[in-house]
Amino acid sequence: MQEIEKLKVLQSDRESLKSRTKQKELERKAENATETACPECGSRQLVHDHERAELVCQSCGLVIDNDFIDRGPEWRAFNADQRTNRARTGAPMTLTIHDKGLSTMIDWRNRDFYGRAISSKNRAQFYRLRKWQRRIRVSNAIERNLAFALSEMDRMASALGLPRNIRETAARVYRDAADKNLIRGRSIEGVVAAALYAACRQCSVPRTLDEIAEVSRVSRKEIGRTYRFVSRELGLNLLPTSPIDYLPRFCSGLKLKGEVQSRAVEILRQADERELTNGRAPTGVAAAAIYIATILCGERRTQREVAEVAGVTEVTIRNRYKELAEKLGIELII
Structure with missing residues (x-):
């Protein structure tokens, strides 16, 4: 029963920490909302002068705020080890964990804060605490x-x-x-x-x-x-995927130089201006542009190699590259 009461206290502390963190985020958002533009000239070029603790407008020089709080640490670190040893907080909040990383954790190693081994008399108690911690961490x-x-x-x-x-x-x-x-x-x-x-x-x-x-x-x-x-x-309202977004990954998979990727980007931009990419699968158009660019730059890749990396068929590449070459007036020597 004592272990359960201790874990309940830990859970209440976690909930209070979550509420305080949420309140700080709201205060920070409200503070940033009031400091996005200069009230004198309307410019958004605001600079924090940390030596004088002032918020200054770069356009007109107006001091918008002074004596603001420095939220950084009061200590200095000259390497990664010093930063880790002097930090007094844990990992940052993350949405990829169900409790956002704010829950407590009882280490599996039977050692205390100073690294000393825990006596065999208290190990059974810590074992029970770990078990109840795992159970109450996911409560509903x-x-x-x-x-x-x-x-x-x-x-x-x-x-x-x-x-x-x-x-x-x-x-x-x-x-x-x-x-x-x-x-x-x-x-x-x-x-x-x-x-x-x-x-x-x-x-x-x-x-x-x-x-x-x-x-x-x-x-x-x-x-x-x-x-x-x-x-x-x-209401995400996502725009259609552009074939240019696939180029870095496909070129990396084919081990092509940056010159080939730049040439493929130019081809796709010209095709987009003439509306040749409308109604076409972006992966197929990107693969065809890469195939044309490899021929123009002297780093030829076969249609099968490009098709395997892009995840399309050779027929798709053949149809798209012929269409692009004809519409854009590109002469290919195959």
């Missing part, structure tokens, strides 16, 4: 749903090699869908895959539905249907 059905969904999202993002900002964006999309009760009647894996696909498009790091379906446990058809439903209900 909503947190269980988030814990499973975010772990699945992390697995899929790792398999696709996606950066941290896309994982945070996808977690926010999923949390918004959960708050609006859009998950009921749908599989968690389908909503997670749809959120990840939407985050890739928002961050201009596109992945196709086929690539998302390969690492998920649902079909491509279900991911597309769920994505359309979630984007409509949340």
Whole structure:
């Protein structure tokens, strides 16, 4: 019973920490909202002078605020080890964990704060504390749903090699869908895959539905249907994917130089100006532009090699590159 009471106290401390953190975020947003433009000239070129603790407008020189609080640390660190040792806080908040990383954790090593081994008399007590900590960390059905969904999202993002900002964006999309009760009647894996696909498009790091379906446990058809439903209900308003967004990944997979990528970008921009990319799959158009650029730059790649990297067929590349070459007046010696 004493262990349960201690864990309840820890849980109440966690909730109070969450409320304080949320209040600080609201205060910071309100402070930033009032300091976005100069009241004298309307300029947005505001600079913080940390030596004088003043907020100054670069255009007219008006001192908008003074004696503001320096929110940085009062200590200095000259290397990574010093920064780690002198920091008095844990990891930053993250949306990729169901409790945003604010929960407490009892280490599995039987050592105290000073690194001394815990006596055998107290080890059984710490074992029980760890067990109850794992149980109460996920306290209700909503947190269980988030814990499973975010772990699945992390697995899929790792398999696709996606950066941290896309994982945070996808977690926010999923949390918004959960708050609006859009998950009921749908599989968690389908909503997670749809959120990840939407985050890739928002961050201009596109992945196709086929690539998302390969690492998920649902079909491509279900991911597309769920994505359309979630984007409509949340009002995401995502623009169509540009073929230029696929070029860096495809060129890297083919081990091409930057000159080839730049030439492919020029070809796609000319095609976009003449509306040759409308109604075409962006991956196929990007692959055709890369194929043309490799020929023009003397780094020839076969249609099969480009098709394997882009995930399209050789027939698609053949049809698209002939169309681009004819409409743009590009002469190719094959």
